[in-house]
Amino acid sequence: MSDRRKPFPFDEFESQWQQRWDAEKTYRTPNPGDADFDATKPKFFVLDMFPYPSGAGLHVGHPEGYTATDILGRYKRMNGFNVLHPMGWDAFGLPAEQYAIKTGQHPRITTEQNVDNFRRQLKSLGFAYDWDREVNTTDPNYVRWTQWIFLQLYNSYFNEETQKAAPISELEAKGWTREQIDAERLAFISEAPVNWSPDLGTVLANEEVEEWKAKGHTVERRPLRQWMLRITKYAQRLIDELEPLDWPDSIKALQRNWIGKSTGAEVQFDIEGHEVTVFTTRPDTLFGATYMVLAPEHPLVNEITTAEQKDEIAAYVKACASKSDLERGELNKDKSGVFTGAYAINPVNNEKIPVWIADYVMMGYGTGAIMAVPAHDERDFEFATKFELPIIQVVEPTDGSDWKGFTGNGKSVNSGFLDGMKTKDAKKAIIQWLRDNGKGTFKTNYKLRDWLFSRQRYWGEPFPILWDQESGNHFPVDEAELPVLQPEMDDFKPTGSPEGPLAKATDWINYSENAKRETNTMPQWAGSCWYYLRYCDPNNTERFISKEAEDYWMGGDKPGGVDLYVGGTEHAVLHLLYARFWHKVLNDLGHLSTNEPFQKLVNQGLILGEDGQKMSKSLGNVVNPDDVVREYGADALRLYEMFMGPLEQVKPWQMKGVEGVSRFLARVWRVAFEQGQDGKWTFNGKIQDVPADSDATLRKVTHETIKKVGEDIEKLSFNTAISQMMICTNAFTNADVVPLSLFNDLLKVLNPFAPHLTEELNALVSKQFATEATMLSEQAWPQFVEEYLIETEIEVVIQVNGKLRDKLRVNKDAPKDEIEALALASDKVKANIDGLTVRKVIVVPGRLVNIVAN
Structure with a gap:
């Protein structure tokens, strides 16, 4: 379209309003203690999951959630709330480091460039962020408090009596030894099997493995000395305290499944003089255990394997090391395994059963050993069938089902003293027998593993930990020395060593004659675990968040502090779980007053490319918001993202849809202005300063619009709110005269959706009628009159x-x-x-x- 005949002159005023908002700090949010803070106002903390600032910049899928929270935040502000709506950057991470390695440019430089581009793009969309509260996880002032929180974990343990974190000093007062205390810390050292990538030179999280293997990098399982966080101690609380939260049921289910609570029994088996513990949810099927399986990395494998089997076992263990947990578990359709040559003794009948190793059993889950009951477990049945192992029925279905692979409840058969018992009774009886005979006990188990918190990277938060070279003990740096920053290094490439690239900075490592710094760094999760708290008080140099700011923004009688958290389902488990864990520890230690970080959670749906596929550079279907803003304006992009359909739905991008909402915005503009042959816009005289009741029909549709748009915003039903505003605009378009007060009401309800257009019209119309032009964002939301709706x-x-x-x-x-x-x-x-x-x-x-x- 030509510049002269754009449907309305958005390009003449959008950037001007953005500059004014910036210069006047229109959306600054005062904090408790500020001179202009009004404590009588209710608070509303609305939060977006902050982005990772990649070099590619934003595509049109990113602003969907940001636009939704912006509309709601603007609406709440017009309704008298103190609104906290901030933005920041999750800027550490492996992608930035890998880009720096390829280009030779320091990751801080590329990260700052990416942040600048992201900030420019977000400002071009007119979001009402308080940019004075901007946070960046790589900023030294932010790193300082991330490291401080780590030290709170390091200096704490989980008190089993109170079921809360407590200071290590309690154990020191009881006379515990250093070794005993280290074994209880919430942040501790462990030799853990990890996903090690030799060419990337770092450990990868399970969730990262497939992504980096797809890019051609090798990944293998290897035991390494790692920092771990004892999140397993919070497993039950993470389940129980999920219930009161206003989260989608599907997300709650994902969290519960990830934590994976199960009840059953721990059973002791003897293998060649070694005692091995197995956890089972079906101890009533013990008489049907016909073989045992150990994880390939189980420490007993080498000790019990016979000489004849050693070569085959060694080859199998090596092959398993290159597989991820996902490949060994969910993706593992073809069962494989090797017999160790050893036998275990089934404690209930003293029968010898063969011990195998197989990749579908992992040390990270349970005890790394399972008793296999092939008659009543599908996976065991497939394995036993393939390797011709015995299959013995021990549960008889009461509904006539086939017993092979039957996993439900029934009646015990071929089970000695359990015969004839219902499953529920048989479980109780066998657990009691195990207790009485010293062969096991009742046990609650969780699939959740302790959080592997180490990375061998340069671009991450260094651990504020020193190692004493004489005793071999670790100890924290003094809090006054925080933040501990990475040294400036010309060569930050991985060495392939588990010590990481920081090991090359010898001057930095050598803290003193007897102390060396920890060379691992924290994962990207660290900074994103607590950023929502820092937004509340981003410039505080004395505390990670002041008591007053926390009481106001995070306080109240709700279980969580953030009133609305919006983001993608890709963070449905780990980010949310980790943030909840850190928050609970800080709450237990008295640093926070709330027990949960996020009261209400909404997941926006994915915006697909016009081809119906996920947007990606490789498919060439990415739509850059800069291009849309240039052609149709920021308001049109904002409005279209909300008009595509319900916020939670997946939907494809359609450029024709942007054209459609652009025409709607043009109709709003043309209620007041018309364009002459010379291309200039002039006031058309339709809007007149006449009483609102001079046109009962227009008054009615306006008040219907005020009511519906307000209710729909509260429900996050933005598409239906826009539909109602279209109806109102059509009524105005078809009228000969539009009362000024009614037009102003339409501008106010449209303002959260299209702030540039509405502020411009408000200013121009106010000038036309010689009235003071107060910004709409500073005006009150209009109130509908019920009798006008009749x-x-x-x-x-x-x-x-x-x-x-x-x-x-x-x-x-x-x-x-x-x-x-x-x-x-x-x-x-x-x-x-x-x-x-x-x-x-x-x-x-x-x-x-x-x-x-x-």
Whole structure:
């Protein structure tokens, strides 16, 4: 389209409003203690999951959630709330480091460039962020408090009696040894099997493995000395305290499944003189255990394997090391395994059962050993069938089902003293027997593993930990020395060593004659675990968040502090779980007053490319918001993202849809202005300073719009709110005169959606009528009047001899004779009864008039 004939001149005013908002700090949010803070106002903390600033910049899928929170935040502000709506950057991470390695440019430089681009793009969309609260996880002032929180974990343990974190000093006061205390810390050192990538030179999280293997990098399982966080101690609380939260049921289910609570029994098996513990949820099936499986990395494998099997076992263990947990678990369709040559003793009948190793059993889950009951477990059944191992039925289905692979409840058979018992009773009986005979006990187990918190990277938060070279013990740096920053290094490439690239910075490592720094760094999760708290008090140098700011923004009687958290489902488990864990520890230690970080959670749906596939550079279907803003304006992009469909739905991008909402915005503009042949816009005179009740129809549709848009924003039903504003605008367009007060009401309800257009119209119309132009964002949300919504007119169908001929709008209280007279006076009716004699007129009040004529 030509510049001269754009449907409305968005390019002439959008950037000007953005500059004014910036210069005047229009959306600055005062904090408790500030001179302009009003503590009598209610608070509303609305939060977006902050982005990772990649070099590719934003695509149009990113602003969807940001636009939704912006609309809601603007609406709440107009309704008298103190609104906290911040933005920041999750800027550490492996992608930035890998880009730096390829280009030779320091990751801080590329990260700052990416952040600058992201910030520019977000500002171009007119989001009402308080940019004075911007946070960046790589900023030294932010790193300082991330490291401080780590030290709170390091200096704490989980008190089993109170089920809360408590200071290590409690254990020191009891005379515990250093070794005993280290074994209880919430942040501790462990030799853990990890996903090690030799060419990337770092450990990868399970969730990262497939992504980096797809890029051609090798990944293998290897035991390494790692920092771990004892999140397993919070497993039950993470389940129980999920219930009161206003989160989607699907997300709650994902969290519960990830934590994976199960109850059953721990059973002790003897293998060649070694005691091995197995956890089972079905101890009633012990008599059906016909073989045992150990994880390939189980420490007993080498000790129990016979000489004849050692080569085959070694080859299998090596092959398993290159597989991820996902490949060994969910993706593992073809069962494989190797017999160790050893046998275990089944404690209930003293029968010898063969011990195998197989990749579908992992050390990270349970005890790394399972008893296999192939008759009543599908996975075990497939394995036993493939390797011709015995299959013994020990549960009889009561519904006549086939017993092979039957996993439900039934009646015990072939089970000695359990025979004839129902499953529920058999479980109790066998657990009691195990206890009485010293062979096991009741056990609650969780699939959740302790959080592997180490990375061998340069671009991450260094651990504030020193190692004593004489004793080999670790200890924290003094809090006054925080933040501990990475040294400036020309060569930050991975070495392939588990010590990481920081190991090359010898001057930095050598803290003192006897102490060296930890060379691992924290994962990207660290900074994103607590950023929502820092937004509340981003410039505080004395505390990670002041008590006053936390009480106001995070306090209240709700279980969580952030009133609304919006983001993608890709963070449904780990980010949310980790943030909840850190928050609970800080709450237990008295640093926070709330127990949960996020009260309400909403996941926005994915925006696909026009081809219906996920946007990606490789598919060439990425739409850059800069291009859309240039062609149609920021308001059109914002409005279209909300008009595509319900916020939670997946939907494809359609550029024609942007054109459609652009035409709607143009109609709003043209209610007040018209364009001459010279291309200039002039006031058209339709808007007049007349009483609102001078047009009852317009007044009614305006108040309907105020009511519906407000209710829909509260429900996050933005698409239906826009539909109602379109109806109102059409009514204004078709009217000869639009009362000024009603037009102003439309601008106010449209303002959260299209802030640039509405502020411009408000300023120009105010100037036209010589009134003071207060910014809409600083005005109150309009109030609808219930009596104006009452229908005063109704539509009546007019028929002649049963056939529809016309429709009339009449007063709903009009008497029958008046309705009859209006029907007979209709030109369309007259044309259809011309030359006929009216025999009868039937009036059905509120519905129709039927004229019988011949």
